[in-house]
Amino acid sequence: MSDDTKIPARVPVCPVRGSVIYPTMVQHIDASRSISIGAIDAAMNGEKMILIVSQRDKDVDDPQGADLYDFGTVCKVLRVRRNPDGTVQMLVTAVARAEVQNYEHNGDYLEAELTAVQVQPGDAREMQALSRELREKFEAVAQNGRVSPEVVQAAHAKEDVGELADHIAFHLDFKLEDKQAILELVDAAARVRRLLTLLDTEQEVQAVQAKIRAQVKEEIDKNQREYFLREQMKVIQKELQGGEDGEEGDEAEVFRAKLAELDLRPEVRKEIDREVNRLARMHPDAAEAGVIRTYLSWVTELPWNKRSEDQLDVQKAAEVLEKDHYGLEKVKDRVLEFLAVRQLRKNRAERGELKPEDVNKGSILVFTGPPGVGKTSIAQSIASALGREYVRIALGGARDESDIRGHRRTYVGAMPGRLIQGLRSAGTKNPVILLDEVDKLGAGYQGDPSAALLEVLDPAQNQHFTDHYLGVPFDLSEVMFIATANYPEQIPPALMDRMEVIEFSSYIEQEKLEIAKRYLLPRQTEANGLKPNQIQFTDAALERLITYYTREAGVRNLEREIGTVIRKAARRIATGEVKRVRITDKELERYLGQARHMPESEGRQDMVGVSTGMFYTPVGGDILFVETSVMPGKGGLVLTGQLGDVMKESARAALSYAKMNADRFHIDREKLDNSEIHIHVPAGAIPKEGPSAGGAIATSLISALTGVPVRRDTAMTGEMTLTGRYLPIGGLKEKVLGARRAGIKHVIMPKVNEADLRDIPLHLRTSMRFHPAETLDEVLDAALVGGLRALEGAEKPAPALEETPGKRRGGRRSASA
Structure with missing residues (x-):
């Protein structure tokens, strides 16, 4: 500070952003904010002195005292110019460092109460040494060309070390905090x-x-x-080809450009670059050039790092599943639990509590159940709920390992496996891939495709899945795999161990009715060109269509038959015969002909030697009759009705049980030894197998031997042992549904299967009576007219009389069609 310059005690404040001005400097300052322009006007109207001080945060547009540093530079305003756009430019010369004691508002600008700071010169020898060191280092830094020659020359002209330090600090690209710190150091040695x-x-x-x-x-x-x-090389190839364009070299460049856009792992990039270089060096007419060209096309079109963003919202997924499917409550619950786990894992990964690669780890779901119950469509709904692409890979009948792993490029017509093909069609590396019909895989002389799936479905291995065609690893860990199967027991055990089974049961008639009204009718009406108001199905018509024209666990044939009716109705409407069609149960025969299926119904009367069993197939449950006849003979046992080995063993066990309990049941042993026993299970053209008919066979046999009739309204299912124990069975829900359809009112079942009753709809549980049994005695007590008392010595009931056709005892209508 010069001695003849007097610093006022209070001066206007002009805040600046991102810069610091030091004493002895002459600087232009542009002002556009009202607070700065007000300060400049106040300075020009007063002693032409102003304080230039830096803001702590340059993004603050209206700074207050707390937003400014407490050290600034007092400057004398030399000239002010006002621009047409309202901004002001002033030329100042910095006079002295100053420490602010207080900031105060004075109208539209700030005013500072300050104290001028005297610089401490320091020891002369120390300052001389610091000066030399400072000049050498500044010259070394200035040699990179980022400091202009004029600045370097001006530095050489500075004799005062403090001024030299200020000059260097101003012109070098230091942070604002460092420049401000140098301004606040009043000790020259410390500043240097x-x-x-x-x-x-x-x-x-x-x-x-x-x-x-x-x-x-x-x-x-x-x-x-x-x-x-x-x-x-392009020029050389062009000359060798007789002046033709070097298209092959250009093609290699195109592949290089595509590869540059892919984020590939080093080992993958190295292998693919080798193939590109081979293509660039190869003659375009070479046989292998086409092979390499096809390979590179596959590689560059795969989604190596392109993925869709997961929409893991369990509530939204629940809405999608409920909208797309009726029923299947247990299946929906398990799918939502699966998605909820994914959502929680993703949330933890976003918080850094879990590795990103662990988000997709978990069970591989396999949907098992009969055809047409919604296994494939549930997988589509999952993909829709997640916002992922959907790919279906049909594995039914696949007998070649190359279907999964692809062919090696040495084979003519080689292609990648179905997984890689599906990923290319999806365009993302995290789609939902449905492996349809995994139980239909078969082993051939080309290998076992189910063994190739072991690596694909193992989360610990599939991130390095190597297709034989690609020859480089591809990460499958982000793919969501879902499998379907009709018969889970046909899936190889090693493959089944990697999957979690979700069972789809058959639809009951009420569920089929709702599905038909909500989904099948609107879809077929739209597909066949009709408007919703042009055709109407009554509930009775749909119920008759379900019962008498289709026999299935799912609804595929039902939709097919509905489509047939609608097409015939559409023809009538198109020809002008009618404008609208209403389909009733009585008119179905007009469109579809006679009923194709006549469901089995309960017996017309209580009969000796005829019991009612229950069975289950993939198309649903139903009842069957077991008939036993005792005739004079040599004591043999005849079994007919295409019975399997297990059912034959059940019949032999039933005969042994009857012989062991002959005295208790009052069976004539001499008659038993001199009679031929014939057991028949209609219909004879249909093969039958399974242990669950053991109770029905034993009941029919004992009824025939004792003359005690079996109740016609009672059906039974359960496996019997030689000692009379009643063992559990499977498919109880489907069997009960079939029995109810046949008019059965009493069901005898193993006591262990009581827990399965929860799966049966409430209206069926209340309209039917269930008899849990642990022993064959309990089965006979519930199945025979008169129960065990009739067997153990009580008076045998008289045989039931033949009923009038269409009626039952007590005036009840017959359930038979």
């Missing part, structure tokens, strides 16, 4: 030392920059050399 530290850091940064610059230049030189050599 601080600046020397900053210069050392700057030198280190410049050294790193120089190293990076050299590496970049080397890489550029290498790329330019390769480009030059490739251009030379």
Whole structure:
């Protein structure tokens, strides 16, 4: 500060952003904010002195005292120019450092109460040494060309070390905090030392920059050399081909450009680059050129790093599943639990509590059940709920391992496996892939495709899945695999161990009715060109269509028959015969002909030697009759009705049980030894197998031997043992549904299966009576007219009389069709 310059005690404040001005400097300052323009006007109207001080945060547009540093520079305003756009430019000369004691508002600008700071010169010898060190380091930093020659010359002209330090600090690209710290150091020696530290850091940064610059230049030189050599190769190939265009070289460049856009792992990039270089060196007419060209096309079109964003919202998924499917409550619950686990894992991964690759780990779901119950459509709904692409891979009948892993490129017509093909069609690396009909896989002489699936479905291995055609690993860990099967027991055990089974049961008639009204009718009406108001099905018509024209667990044939009716109705409407069609149960025969299926109904009367069993097939449950006849003979046992080995063993066990309990049941042993027993299970053209008919066979046999009739309204299912125990069975829900359809009112079942009653609809549980049994005695007590008392000595009931056709005892209508 010059001695003849007097610093006022209060001066206007002009805040500046991102810069610091030091004493002895002359600087232009542009002002556009009202707070700065007000301060300039106040200075010009007063002593033409103003305080230039930096803001702590340059993004603040209307700074207050707390937003400004407490050290600034007092400047004398030399000239002010007002621009047409309202901004002001002033020329100032910095006079002295000043420490602000207090900031106050004075109208539209700030005013500071300050104290001028006297600079401490320091020891002369120390300052001389610091001056030399400072000049040497500044020259070293200035050699990189980022400091203009004029600034360097001006630095040489500075004799005062403090002024030199201020000059260097202003012109070098230091952070605002460092420049402000140098302004606040009133001790010249301390100021120079601080600046020397900053210069050392700057030198280190410049050294790193120089190293990076050299590496970049080397890489550029290498790329330019390769480009030059490739251009030379193009010219040579053009000459060798007699002046033709070097399309092959251009094609290699196209593949290189595509590969540059892919984020490939180093080992994958190395292998693919090798193939591109081979293509660039190869004659375009070479046989292998086409093979390489096809290979590179596959590689560049695969979604190596393209993925869709998961929409893991369990509530939304529940809405989608409920909208697309009726019933299947247990299936929906399990799918939503599966998605909820994924959502929680994703949330933990976003918080850094879980590795990203662990988000998709978990069970592989396999949907098992009869055809047409919604296994495939549930998988589509899951993909829709997640916002992922959907790919279906049909594995039924696949007998070649290459269907999964692809063919090696040495084979003619080689292609990748179905998984890689599905990923290319999906366009993302995290689709939902449905492996349809995994139970239909078969082993051939080309290998076992189910063994190839072991790696695909193992989360610990599939991130390095290698297709034989690609020859490089592809990450399948983000793919969501879902499998379907009709018969889970046909899936190889090693493959089944990697999957979690979700069972789809058959639809009951009420569910089929709702599905038909909600989904099948609107879909077929739209598909056959009709409007919803042009055709109407009554509930009775749909119920008759379900019962008498289809026999299935699902609804595929039902939709097919509905489509047939609608097409015939559409013909009538198109020809002008009618404008609207209403389909009733009585008119179905007009469109579809006579009923194709006549469901079995309960017996017309209580009969000796005829019991009612229950069975289950993939198309649903039903009842069957077991008939036993005792005739004079040599004591043999005849079994007919295409019975399997297990059912034959059940019949032999039933006969042994009857012989062991002959005295208790009052069976004549002499008659038993001199009679031929014939057991028949209609219909004879249908093969039958399974242990669950053991109770029905034993009941029919004992009834025939004792003359005690079996109740016609009672059906039974359960496996019997030689000692009379009643063992559990499967498919109880489907069997009960079939029995109810046949008019059965009492069901005898193993006591262990009581827990399965929860799966049966409530209206069926309340309209039927269930008899849990642990022993065959309990079965006979519930199945025979008169129960065990009739067997153990009570008076045998008289045989039931033949009923009048269409009626039952008590005036009840017959359930038979």
